[in-house]
Amino acid sequence: QKHNKAKTMSTTQMPKWHPPAPASVEYDVGLRVMNSLTRNKDKFISMDGGRSVRWYMCGPTVYAPSHMGHARTYLGFDIIRRILEDYFGFEVDLIMNITDIDDKIIARATELGIPHKELSSKYEQEFHEDMQALGVAPPSVLTRVTDYIPEVVNFIETLIGKGFAYVSLNEEASNKSVYFHVEEFEKVGTYCKLEPEAIQNAAKLLEGEGILTQTHTSDKRSPRDFALWKGSDDAPNAWSSPWGNGRPGWHIECSVMASEILNRMGVEGNKMDVHSGGIDLKFPHHDNELAQSEAHNGCCQWVNYFIHTGHLHIQGFKMSKSLKNFITIRQALEQNSPRQVRFCFLLHQYNTPMDYGDATMSHALVCDKTFGEFFLNVKGKLREIEASSNFASSHQKWGTHEVELQTVLDATKKNVDAALKDDFDTPRVLKTLLDLVKAVNLYMEKDNDQIVSLLLKNCALYVTKIFNVFGLSNTPPPNIGFTIGTSSASDGGANSEEQLVPILNALMNFRSDVRNSGRANPDDMNAILKYCDTFRDDTLVELGIRLEDKASGGSVWKLCDPAELKRERDLKEQETQRKLEEKRALQEQAARKEAMAKLTPEDFMKALTLEDGKTLKYDLASFDAATGLPTKLSSGEELNKNQIKKANKEFTAQKKKYEKYLKSTQ
Numbered sequence: 303q304k305h306n307k308a309k310t311m312s313t314t315q316m317p318k319w320h321p322p323a324p325a326s327v328e329y330d331v332g333l334r335v336m337n338s339l340t341r342n343k344d345k346f347i348s349m350d351g352g353r354s355v356r357w358y359m360c361g362p363t364v365y366a367p368s369h370m371g372h373a374r375t376y377l378g379f380d381i382i383r384r385i386l387e388d389y390f391g392f393e394v395d396l397i398m399n400i401t402d403i404d405d406k407i408i409a410r411a412t413e414l415g416i417p418h419k420e421l422s423s424k425y426e427q428e429f430h431e432d433m434q435a436l437g438v439a440p441p442s443v444l445t446r447v448t449d450y451i452p453e454v455v456n457f458i459e460t461l462i463g464k465g466f467a468y469v470s471l472n473e474e475a476s477n478k479s480v481y482f483h484v485e486e487f488e489k490v491g492t493y494c495k496l497e498p499e500a501i502q503n504a505a506k507l508l509e510g511e512g513i514l515t516q517t518h519t520s521d522k523r524s525p526r527d528f529a530l531w532k533g534s535d536d537a538p539n540a541w542s543s544p545w546g547n548g549r550p551g552w553h554i555e556c557s558v559m560a561s562e563i564l565n566r567m568g569v570e571g572n573k574m575d576v577h578s579g580g581i582d583l584k585f586p587h588h589d590n591e592l593a594q595s596e597a598h599n600g601c602c603q604w605v606n607y608f609i610h611t612g613h614l615h616i617q618g619f620k621m622s623k624s625l626k627n628f629i630t631i632r633q634a635l636e637q638n639s640p641r642q643v644r645f646c647f648l649l650h651q652y653n654t655p656m657d658y659g660d661a662t663m664s665h666a667l668v669c670d671k672t673f674g675e676f677f678l679n680v681k682g683k684l685r686e687i688e689a690s691s692n693f694a695s696s697h698q699k700w701g702t703h704e705v706e707l708q709t710v711l712d713a714t715k716k717n718v719d720a721a722l723k724d725d726f727d728t729p730r731v732l733k734t735l736l737d738l739v740k741a742v743n744l745y746m747e748k749d750n751d752q753i754v755s756l757l758l759k760n761c762a763l764y765v766t767k768i769f770n771v772f773g774l775s776n777t778p779p780p781n782i783g784f785t786i787g788t789s790s791a792s793d794g795g796a797n798s799e800e801q802l803v804p805i806l807n808a809l810m811n812f813r814s815d816v817r818n819s820g821r822a823n824p825d826d827m828n829a830i831l832k833y834c835d836t837f838r839d840d841t842l843v844e845l846g847i848r849l850e851d852k853a854s855g856g857s858v859w860k861l862c863d864p865a866e867l868k869r870e871r872d873l874k875e876q877e878t879q880r881k882l883e884e885k886r887a888l889q890e891q892a893a894r895k896e897a898m899a900k901l902t903p904e905d906f907m908k909a910l911t912l913e914d915g916k917t918l919k920y921d922l923a924s925f926d927a928a929t930g931l932p933t934k935l936s937s938g939e940e941l942n943k944n945q946i947k948k949a950n951k952e953f954t955a956q957k958k959k960y961e962k963y964l965k966s967t968q
Contacts (some may be wrong), residue, residue, distance in 0.1 A: 324351030338608040355667035358560040360579035363401040364425035374614040378652040405512030429659035432631040445559040466597040470521040476544030477533035497585035581610040595836035677783030678860035904930035906956040
């Protein structure tokens with residue numbers, strides 16, 4: 303169904319939330335995050351009041367290729383993690399699971415006739431490759447369900463011992479299931495903290511039980527109870543337990559693995575600062591996680607901040623294979639670069655519905671190009687200034703324009719800081735940075751000897767800094783712009799641009815000299831000029847170098863992504879070819895028109911065809927010798943009144959053209 307973008311105010315009474323209360327708060331950056339536990343923007347304070355942040359993120363169920371819905375979640379949280387670490391200075395421990403055994407995995411493996419481990423390993427590897435391609439940093443800790451079966455069993459035994467879980471009511475089954483007792487938990491805790499209005503949603507509860515176990519309702523004391531352990535006779539997909547063979551339920555795995563890792567990290571009560579996932583996991587998955595974890599740990603609040611990414615829709619509709627709008631990450635990266643995809647997500651608030659399509663990506667492409675050209679133009683301007691004078695004699699005196707630009711830069715820093723503290727508002731950050739770019743572009747219109755290079759570079763350095771935070775670039779200061787090439791220990795960490803500057807300058811000067819000489823002697827130098835253009839359009843493009851000729855006779859070079867330059871060149875060639883074909887078509891049309899004008903009215907009428915350009919319009923045998931007009935169509939039908947009138951008009955119009963032609967030949 304098409305989603306409704308209109309926002310509605312929730313009137314649901316949310317359960318009581320307990321703000322973190324460390325003995326002392328030593329690190330408070332003023333950050334507020336949208337907390338799904340309260341549906342408000344709550345002040346963010348870590349459990350210990352310091353820089354350490356313990357974060358658990360629900361990972362993928364690996365049974366199919368990763369799609370753009372996964373990108374929406376994991377790229378979105380990668381951006382937030384980078385902001386927490388690289389902007390606010392927190393030290394994040396991110397735990398992420400891989401669900402490598404599940405009803406969907408078993409069903410898909412059975413369909414393909416392969417072991418579940420083979421299927422899950424294949425798609426887990428593809429997932430990691432896709433995340434790397436998108437520039438998503440790996441988690442601090444990665445867990446797989448099948449590695450934690452003993453811990454799952456121990457966790458469930460504790461819940462049974464506390465009275466919060468019970469073994470299947472089916473006495474005949476040799477391999478029994480175990481269920482969480484929701485009613486018993488509600489005597490001491492709150493169930494459905496995240497989505498209280500869905501507490502009786504039977505359809506969602508059933509969906510959360512998995513496609514292979516939806517008929518086991520007779521095993522339960524209540525339809526609201528959910529599976530912790532699924533008894534199974536399917537030996538290849540089952541593990542031994544006190545209740546017979548089986549496998550973990552979907553919800554239990556996150557509770558067990560998160561608690562296990564947090565315990566080994568020495569976190570009191572196995573609690574966490576942040577839990578995250580897609581909004582579709584809110585109920586029942588995340589609500590069930592909270593219930594079983596709080597029941598097991600004997601606490602009233604296992605998670606302090608629950609954050610969710612919004613839905614991703616494709617042209618207004620939920621992504622679905624049945625709608626043929628299912629887009630894998632690899633398909634998306636065939637059309638756009640990882641940086642462009644990241645821009646696309648940065649332009650949308652992480653927790654709001656997002657529509658992914660051509661219109662959305664076009665905005666991201668414009669944004670990418672705008673900032674890319676900004677960096678290239680700043681670097682080009684700085685090189686021009688450096689080439690014209692040494693730094694000691696460069697213009698550094700501030701005037702009115704410099705004060706104005708510094709004011710814009712200061713305001714930008716303040717507004718970016720406020721936006722990031724307001725629930726990681728990246729769309730507002732990009733808008734603010736674009737305003738700075740406009741101001742800098744206007745400043746660069748001044749003559750080179752009137753530009754203060756330090757101020758110009760400081761503006762570009764700040765934009766680069768924020769883009770490094772967002773994962774759009776990895777450019778170490780004092781360099782600016784998007785990352786081009788890599789640095790290594792062998793070159794002392796030098797940027798590839800710095801290494802290439804002398805070579806590029808020499809090549810540029812050589813080409814400019816040859817080009818200027820050719821322009822001065824066009825009769826003798828056409829071949830050299832053509833070679834220069836080939837050098838610019840082909841040779842340098844392969845090296846990732848854009849060379850722009852100036853009307854004054856000089857040139858400026860810009861380092862770019864070779865793939866982007868090739869795309870630009872291909873589009874330019876396609877446009878040139880389109881114009882040539884359009885020109886050729888117009889010439890052919892004009893030639894046909896001129897040839898037709900030389901025909902007598904009688905011959906013109908006999909040459910007319912139908913829309914297919916082949917079938918004659920009129921029956922040649924039906925032409926009246928006296929008038930030169932046809933009386934029948936090529937089909938043999940007699941011309942009706944309207945058709946006779948139209949034939950007369952065609953004849954008269956051609957007669958005028960023919961007479962005009964005859965007059966031109968006299």
